Amino acid sequence: MAGKLDGKVAIVTAGGAGIGAATARRFAAEGAAVVVADLSGTRAEQVRGEIAAAGGRAAAIKIDASDPAAIEATVRMAIDSFGRLDVMFNNAGMAEVSLIHETSLESWSRVIAVTLTSTFLGLKYAIPIMRAQKSGVVINTASISGTRGDYGMGSYNAAKAGVINLTRTAALENARFGIRVNCVCPGGINTRVAQVLGKDRADEFRRTMGAAHPIGRMGEPEEIAATVTFLASDESSFITGASIVADGGITAWTGMPRMPGAK
16 A cells, blocks of 8 residues: 655654654655654664664764754755655754743753754755745644743743744745645653653653643654654645644643533
């Protein structure tokens, strides 16, 4: 049976772990050739090897996604290795916990660069290729944190909100060229980020995060990969400029307590 992405070529940034690795594997399973780009060359190569071992096509590259030359080189690798670029998944991002008035300019700039500027760069270098082809799909990883505030996460909230609105603008600018641009807004996902943010209380952090979701747990990377694959495929051909929420119901809640008598 044909896969959803047969014959397509995709780039996945931050593709060496978590949502990125799960998506790279899913893209390959659906028939795409994948360039796995990650800050860790070791992790990128590991995912490439897993794809190859499963019979797929992939290349790996070590990059800093906030570096223009690195993103340009990644796009060039896709063209040189596989002949075209059909799907750009701008997935790189990071968070640092700090109250706004205590956040250093260095920390602010780092989070904005890795989370928002990297998305801009992916669009900047992928879109000319896709315009020439008169087709293409870009998916950006935003977050429900781009639609709401989080205590102590001002730089991350600002960066992810920027990703959402940058997605809308890119969709408007490129729709007439056959290019769709969307973003996915995950809730709490069970990745190594939980370990970073939770520090020495990672297990407690995961339990607390899981309990915050009406569905009763954190999401898994493969669940977001399924959403991204849908957005990359022709099954979403009439969707552009959208922010697709995959959050276990957390943003459906007003925050009000359960009403008396409700079971």
